[in-house]
Amino acid sequence: MKQYWLAVLLVIVFGRVGAAQSVRTDTATLSLQEALTRAFTQSEEIRLARNQVELADAEVSSVRAGALPQINGNLGYTRTFESQFSGGDTFQIPDSLQFTPDSMASIQDRLRYLEQNADIAGLGGLGTLFGNLPFGQPNAYTASLSGSQLLFSGGRVGAALRAARAFRESARFQLQEQQADVELSVRTAYYRALFSQELERISAAAVEQAERFLAQERLREKSGAASELDVLRAEVALANLRPQLVASRNSAEFATLELKRLINVPATQPLQLTTPLTAPTAEAMREVADSMVNLEQRAAVQAAERNVRMREMGVKIARGSFLPDITFSAVYGRLGYPVDPFNWTGVTWRTDWSATIAMRIPIFDGLRRNAQLDQAQTNLSNSRLQLAQLRENVQVQYQQAVGERRRAQEVITARQQTVAQAQRVYDLTVLRYDRGLATQLEVSDARLALLQARTNLAQALSDFYVAEATVVRALGGSAITTGAR
Secondary structure (H helix, E strand, O other), X not given: OHHXXXXXXXXXXXXXXXXHHHHHXXXXXXXXXXXXXXXXHHOHHHHHHHHHHHHHHHHHHHHHHOOOOEEEEEEXXXXXXXXXXXXXXXXXOOHHHOOOOOOOOOHHHHHHHHHHHHHXXXXXXXXXXXXXXXXXXXXXXXXXXXXXXXXXXXXXXXXXXXXXXXXHHHHHHHHHHHHHHHXXXXXXXXXXXXXXXXXXXXXXXXXXXXXXXXXXXXXXXXXXXXXXXXXXXXXXXXXXXXXXXXXXXXHHHHHHHHHHHHHOOOOOOOEEEOOOOOOOOOOOOOOOOOOHHHXXXXXXXXXXXXXHHHHHHHHHHHHHOOOOEEEEEEEEEEEEOOOEOOEOOOOOOEEEEEEEEEEEOOXXXXXXXXXXXXXXXXXXXXXXXXXXXXXXXXXXXXHHHHHHHHHHHHHHHHHHHXXXXXXXHHHHHHHXXXXXXXXXXXXXXXXXXXXXXXXXXXXXXXXXXXXXXXXXXXXXXXXXXXXXX
């Protein structure tokens, strides 16, 4: 029994180890372009914006339907069990009032009968006159075709259609804005993750240098060239670097998790970023031309302008409510009254055809139309003010992005030179220490200076690419189309 449970335990342990190894080896590679593509196809924000565009298309179709003819068909059967025409006593003409001339009598007798009964001659046709009318018929079939066309509505339908089209254009521009926001977020997260991973590599390299230096000091101690104090100092320097490595490793994990969240990658999925954090070329670092005029082409500004247009149409619709409506309508129908509801043999179908032109004139509605007009005018004023504020904010955003890019560009140039100098100082300090011309403290200071210089350069590179993406975002374009990384 114990052997059985031991076998089960081994299966579970080795199964977990195998699963862990499969997770570790199943590392996904991801370039910046692939991250953007994944975000565009799986981002909930972009999906919502696309749904808004589809909703706007449906709104345009709905408003357009109000200006088109409305045609409807109707088929009906009515079974009358009892009506006011079939109840009560039946009207009977007395025998004394019956008009029944004898067609076989002589001409003189017939003329005499007509002269004597001329007053009641019309009563005989009453039965046949009302006998075939539709009132109270037990079975009635109706087939009709009706249509209507709005002829005049005070411009409300046309204004509503133009407002719906402006709403559709605004939704499409909002989709572009959302795509640009997602792109900026993904680029920022990607570069921050690259920076954190680079910082982890720099810290790991510094720890490796400190470990090699500690190993050398221990060898020197054994050979009598170094004291125990020198070894202790090397150990302290190495111990001070290890927390930085742990902190940079945690920062890299957090930055990668944020990138995974934006592109909908499972948090447990190992991810390897393939786009390197390298220094930009001289062409990429050239000064950005003044593109303030292009700010008017930004999707947010275009969407706000469409919103102003919608509000203008809203004012026109409110004013049009004071004008009358003119509508043309026509109905064509066929009616039949069979004795048997399932036998139409011998049924006479009657035609019912009519056309109407109607005018509805608004007179008084408790000042509701006046309130709606005031509300529409206020909304128009607010949308114009919001457009002006948006233009100012876009200009400020652009200027800030250009300034940040310029600062990052200058920092990169300075940091590249600093890294080269710090590497040279460290190499010379280690060489001087090997020859006994420098102290261990000088080596530690040179190592920390090199670590800081590399960190600053990586930070400057990340800031430059983020600022470059922000400049493109402020102009309303896409870094994909502009050729930026």
